[in-house]
Amino acid sequence: MYERFWRLRGDKTTIIIPGWQSMSYLSDTSNICWFLEAEFAKEVVRLHKVVGNAVTEGRHIVVGTGSSQLILAALYALSSPDAHEPISVVSAAPYYSSYPSMADYQKSGLYKWAGDAESFDKEGPYIELVTSPNNPDGFRRRSMVNRSQGLLIHDLAYYWPQYTPISSPSDHDLTLFTVSKSTGHAGMRIGWALVKDKEVAKKMTKFIELNTIGVSKDSQLRAAKVLKAVSDSCEQENSKNEESFFKYSYKLMAQRWKQLREVVEAGELFTLPQFSPAFCTFFGQEMDPQPAFMWLKCEGDIEDCESFLRGHKVLTRSGKHFGASPKYVRISMLDTDETFIQLIDRLLAIQERE
Amino acid sequence: MYERFWRLRGDKTTIIIPGWQSMSYLSDTSNICWFLEAEFAKEVVRLHKVVGNAVTEGRHIVVGTGSSQLILAALYALSSPDAHEPISVVSAAPYYSSYPSMADYQKSGLYKWAGDAESFDKEGPYIELVTSPNNPDGFRRRSMVNRSQGLLIHDLAYYWPQYTPISSPSDHDLTLFTVSKSTGHAGMRIGWALVKDKEVAKKMTKFIELNTIGVSKDSQLRAAKVLKAVSDSCEQENSKNEESFFKYSYKLMAQRWKQLREVVEAGELFTLPQFSPAFCTFFGQEMDPQPAFMWLKCEGDIEDCESFLRGHKVLTRSGKHFGASPKYVRISMLDTDETFIQLIDRLLAIQERE
Structure with missing residues (x-):
């Protein structure tokens, strides 16, 4: 649907990658997320500032192969390998139809799908997926269970101005975004997490290391260009007389x-x-x-x-x-x-x- | 290490992707692996033919975010959700040091690391990872356990002429290759599996769908260019007086x-x-x-x-x-x-x- 926009503004987002570029696994070994491209991280921070939909200060950025991988990485990071049973994963119905199979397809001993958050009444720790605006019904959402031992994953894939009014910058412990929903570039498979806790960011990074040894650099570089073009289009709207x-x-x-x-x-x-x-x-x-x-x-x-x-x-x-x-x-x-x-x-x- | 080669031959492998290209999740919905780019698949088949290191006839190609993801996809595809216990995963020591943690980090109920293939004596089905030439020691390998209920994953990441003499085209049920080892482009995170059984290819595809909803198109397109340049360099070696x-x-x-x-x-x-x-x-x-x-x-x-x-x-x-x-x-x-x-x-x- 957004293809026409990108055709009109194509030149600015065309990427050229020579054969010898970004050959290594590594991007920045001083960063917790050692496979995160600095240029991409910079444009993520800038776009959130321009749009005003997320606080990035005091957050670690973890890049993923789409937000799917980041959901799995978050489940891994928030669960404990020493727990005597898998931690319950819940989300309020109607919930994103892939959550149950994503939580259960590996038959993991770390976490387990436990259904609708509204009817969840088990004692002890749990993970709640809060999708806002919600997929499938589009409503804004807050955590449903709201108990002390809850760990929250905020899936804000659709918290962008074309879908919903931006009320304030989101400011949660663990928030997920994805290029596919913000700019329409699903084929890139690039998502990002804003993570408050350093240990959680480390465990998410470890998950992605074991799962795919990092994230495509080509797509990170291309995503950086596309996010930059979006931020530019917002900042230049008045001066250039072009729509953002x-x-x-x-x-x-x-x-x-x-x-x-x-x-x-x-x-x-x-x-x-x-x-x-x-x-x-x-x-x-x-x-x-x-x-x-x-x-x-x-x-x-x-x-x-x-x-x-x-x-x-x-x-x-x-x-x-x-x-x-x-x-x-x-x-x-x-x-x-x-x-x-x-x-x-x-x-x-x-x-x-x- | 291979960077200099790609600097010398850079022009042929430079990729240009306009902002509006490959935006969709889908590549070819008629293919079992619906996120596989046709151009990449074509160059995989061609390169194996040029090098003579793998039979591609009668195989389904499944693309992955590096061969790591394909190893996990293969473990998922070869295990059974209805089994009363996780299937044993073995490999002969010295084995690739990531195999144990890759098999166990999710605490999956589907499969479980069971150590050195040589001392493995449990009855029943098992999965053996056969890495040839082997990482870390470089020796050529065959299956060690060799029992009737064994399911084999051949990890042939290093079966390329710069590392080992090519004796004949590999001809196994499930074989893995990766761009990072063949051409040195680790940052692309692109690997591929050659899979004989249609149902196994389907289950591997399903795994990647649940794990990352496909594989970066940008990197697939770039990998296609790089593999093409490698095949070209082999075919034109005599006529152009350039080294392959x-x-x-x-x-x-x-x-x-x-x-x-x-x-x-x-x-x-x-x-x-x-x-x-x-x-x-x-x-x-x-x-x-x-x-x-x-x-x-x-x-x-x-x-x-x-x-x-x-x-x-x-x-x-x-x-x-x-x-x-x-x-x-x-x-x-x-x-x-x-x-x-x-x-x-x-x-x-x-x-x-x-």
Whole structure:
């Protein structure tokens, strides 16, 4: 969806890597995260400052092969090898559908998926994944369990101005971000963690060392260029009379959400979550949340919304994968223009036919 | 160590990636490994054909974030989630020092490190890691346990003409290679697996999906360019009167091994493994093995070779990490010229002093 922006501003983000460059495993052996490229770290700090969505002072940056690897690294770092049982991993439903399998696919003795945070009542330590704005439903979130022995991982992949009003810089113990959601470059597989505790940052680094001996330097260098272009576009907006990346993508999202709400409200088959506007410190005005996913509910008799929509050639992901009712489905709002228009057309046709 | 080659031939391997390219997670959804870049896969097949070190026909290619990730993916793919106990993972000592921690750091219920393959006598299924030529000692290897329920992972990271004579194309069920050892580009974090069984390839792909949702496209594209340049250098060697990458690096290794053997043989403190020359189908003549590591033994009273050498400002890795005696240490043969010369000088000084 953001490809057009990058085509228009392409030159500034084109990267050239000669054959002899960045051949070594190492980047900066004086850093806790010894495979972190300094240029990338610099642009991460700068972008958070420009956007105002995260405190970076007093944080260690750990780079990962996408935020997936960082979630696993965080689970590893926050669990204890000496515990007599795996630590419980919870998240409030509806939760990101990959969390359960990410926590359990290795059958790890360190941590274990324990389901919906809201119904979690086991004593003792636990890890809570707090996704805000939430995937799949787009709502802002805080920790649900809120007990003394809770360790929190804040997955803020969507805490960017095109998706949600920026209320204040996030200031948590362990926060995750990813290039794929902020700028749209999913193919780079680059994410980053802001980590307060030095020992946690060390253990996360150790995890990535054992898992993949570091993170692609080529992609870190390219990500640095892309983040730089985003920060530049924000800082030069007024002087150059060009839209910033976030203004461009906000308008695109706004247009799509408008189209979607019109179609949904034209009939009684479907409903969407309702969001309240809030003041965005980045845009300096009140803005509407416009999540990266629609969390669509089939009303009335339709119990299995995914099957119903598949019957009308609309492929979705059932709410049941997110710990929710099958009356819900998740659909991406970030697909190409062609696919999005087709989706809108098909939803409209369903409304008219039923 | 190979940097000079890439500086000389740099232009051909320089990669330019515009800001809008390879933004998606997906590469080729018709492929089992849906995040594999077609260009990279093509160059992998071509290079193996040019070098003659692996059969690629009837194999699925799975790309990984370095071969580390592929080892973990293979352990995951070859183990069974329904087994009543974790499958044993073994390798003959001296083995790659990371194997034990890679197998155990997640405390997985799927697989578990079970030590030296030679003393392994447990009944039932097991996974054997066969590293050939071996890291740390450089010898060619076959499976050690050799029982009916064994599942083999062949780690052939060093099966390239600069390190060992190529005897025939490897033809195993599951074989791993990596760019870091073949061309020296460790910072790319790109490895690949050649996998016979479709279900194993699918499970490995699933592992990488859950672990990192694919592999950096930027690095895959860059790796494709570098592998292409290597194949080109081999095919054009005669016509262009330029050395192929392998001839260049073979000569460099030969020079280093000659210097090393001279120093070691000048005294009685140290010994090195002795290798027999063998016919190399790639070079078309008999060649000496010249491993990427020296596996140095302290003779006489010195029981802890690592401490002894550290006392003389030579940093090494003790044999005990490789399941072997502390009389041994491993030292890289692939460091920069400066570091290698310093190493040789210090070993010489030790011999003269003691």
